[in-house]
Amino acid sequence: MTTPTDSQRMEKIVSLCKRRGFIFQSSEIYGGLNGAWDYGPLGVELKRNLKNYWWRVMVHERDDVVGMDGAILTHPEVLRASGHVEGFSDPMIDCRSCKAHLRIDQLIDKKGVKQCPNCGGKDLTEARQFNLMFETHLGAAADESSIAYLRPETAQSIFVQFKNILEVSRKKLPFGIAQIGKAFRNEINPRNFTFRSREFEQMELEYFCRAEEGMQLLDYWLKERLKFYENIGIPREKLHAREVPDDERAFYSKGTYDIEYDFPFGRQELEGVAYRTDYDLSQHQKASGKSLEYFDEETKQRFVPHVVEPSAGVDRTVLALICEAYAEDQAPDEKGKMEARVVLRFHPRMAPIKCGVFPLLKNNEQLVAKAKEIVDLLRPHMTVFYDGSGAIGRRYRRQDEIGTPFGVTIDFETLGEKDASLRDTVTLRDRDSMKQERVAIKDLPSILRDRIA
Numbered sequence: 001m002t003t004p005t006d007s008q009r010m011e012k013i014v015s016l017c018k019r020r021g022f023i024f025q026s027s028e029i030y031g032g033l034n035g036a037w038d039y040g041p042l043g044v045e046l047k048r049n050l051k052n053y054w055w056r057v058m059v060h061e062r063d064d065v066v067g068m069d070g071a072i073l074t075h076p077e078v079l080r081a082s083g084h085v086e087g088f089s090d091p092m093i094d095c096r097s098c099k100a101h102l103r104i105d106q107l108i109d110k111k112g113v114k115q116c117p118n119c120g121g122k123d124l125t126e127a128r129q130f131n132l133m134f135e136t137h138l139g140a141a142a143d144e145s146s147i148a149y150l151r152p153e154t155a156q157s158i159f160v161q162f163k164n165i166l167e168v169s170r171k172k173l174p175f176g177i178a179q180i181g182k183a184f185r186n187e188i189n190p191r192n193f194t195f196r197s198r199e200f201e202q203m204e205l206e207y208f209c210r211a212e213e214g215m216q217l218l219d220y221w222l223k224e225r226l227k228f229y230e231n232i233g234i235p236r237e238k239l240h241a242r243e244v245p246d247d248e249r250a251f252y253s254k255g256t257y258d259i260e261y262d263f264p265f266g267r268q269e270l271e272g273v274a275y276r277t278d279y280d281l282s283q284h285q286k287a288s289g290k291s292l293e294y295f296d297e298e299t300k301q302r303f304v305p306h307v308v309e310p311s312a313g314v315d316r317t318v319l320a321l322i323c324e325a326y327a328e329d330q331a332p333d334e335k336g337k338m339e340a341r342v343v344l345r346f347h348p349r350m351a352p353i354k355c356g357v358f359p360l361l362k363n364n365e366q367l368v369a370k371a372k373e374i375v376d377l378l379r380p381h382m383t384v385f386y387d388g389s390g391a392i393g394r395r396y397r398r399q400d401e402i403g404t405p406f407g408v409t410i411d412f413e414t415l416g417e418k419d420a421s422l423r424d425t426v427t428l429r430d431r432d433s434m435k436q437e438r439v440a441i442k443d444l445p446s447i448l449r450d451r452i453a
């Protein structure tokens with residue numbers, strides 16, 4: 001149940017996202033496009049850090065995974081074989097009073113009577129299946145023969161390219177194919193900010209294996225994925241591995257876990273980790289008539305591999321990172337008096353801007369020149385933000401609010417005016433502890449690189 005403080009917290013997060021340029025409503029000046037979001041200058045950096053880190057640990061740091069980048073436009077036969085054309089639907093109900101279209105699980109149950117959550121109306125239509133795929137037409141003829149779909153998940157292009165990638169990569173089982181990209185679902189009710197969108201991004205791995213390895217690899221990938229979330233700053237106690245019961249699981253799956261996070265609006269899914277057996281490859285083999293078998297050179301056997309799939313949402317994870325980072329606390333102002341501050345405590349690895357650079361005074365040429373030198377020194381290694389205007393406390397506060405973990409201040413000590421031993425040193429401030437240390441300018445790149453790696 002969402003408490004008032006949770007909904008207030010969510011409101012503050014949404015407003016900070018807009019005010020500081022993380023996330024905007026798509027097509028906002030035309031009234032907005034429901035279920036679509038645009039990421040601003042800070043949002044795109046955060047999103048990119050997340051995707052790059054996923055790619056690093058899931059592909060670059062492993063010998064057994066290769067990547068691909070498939071097309072969004074998808075042949076209808078692919079999605080017919082996968083079962084999406086027939087079955088990728090949610091049961092939808094209309095409220096005859098307020099005309100709302102509702103997913104069946106959104107209805108309110110009052111003493112066994114179903115009601116509309118918008119107007120409380122009880123005059124509801126029968127449930128009917130609503131297919132969530134976006135259909136489009138290729139070329140000039142808009143008829144049956146030209147139908148294509150925007151992919152509802154990235155996974156299918158991995159299955160369809162399995163044989164090509166197996167041949168070119170010459171991998172042996174078990175091995176995986178990873179992909180990050182857009183997916184589209186015509187959700188009946190997009191809601192909870194970016195949580196349920198109609199256009200979103202996924203980070204998916206299809207990890208192919210022998211049948212007898214499936215259940216063990218499901219547990220392995222669940223652990224790996226939980227570790228991943230901890231490594232980007234989401235504490236273990238806010239993550240939950242829910243074993244999906246038999247009646248909720250896809251009929252072909254032998255085991256599925258949902259990794260859930262405690263959002264301010266409730267505990268909700270971030271990622272699904274599913275053992276999908278050999279269903280997908282077998283379906284495509286049957287429908288296309290092309291062999292998708294693997295030949296085991298040792299046993300001389302041919303068989304269709306099984307697959308374990310960790311499938312994560314980029315946008316949902318970005319939202320979890322922002323929700324987790326958001327904090328309000330107290331920090332000293334110019335005169336050392338405590339004042340309220342809003343701070344995003346991003347893990348340094350995820351923070352959009354890694355380091356703020358501040359000359360103590362904006363109209364002192366020497367301080368400004370030194371600060372610009374430091375910006376040039378750091379820029380090849382990380383995202384840096386130069387801020388010369390306003391009181392230094394204000395400048396810290398502006399960076400705290402966007403989650404910049406480190407701040408470097410160039411003062412008169414840096415110029416060595418009073419004490420030559422301090423020449424070319426700066427203060428390095430930590431966003432969370434607010435502690436300041438004195439470090440040599442030449443050591444800054446390596447000190448900061450270690451802390452953001």
Ligand code: ATP
Binds near residue numbers: 198201269314316
């Ligand atoms: P849900 O039950 O919340 O609709 P799902 O179980 O249908 O999600 P999957 O098909 O398992 O989701 O997709 C894998 C991941 O893709 C999800 O865990 C989620 O992070 C992301 N995802 C799915 N649908 C959406 C959406 N409409 N908006 C944003 N992300 C989504």
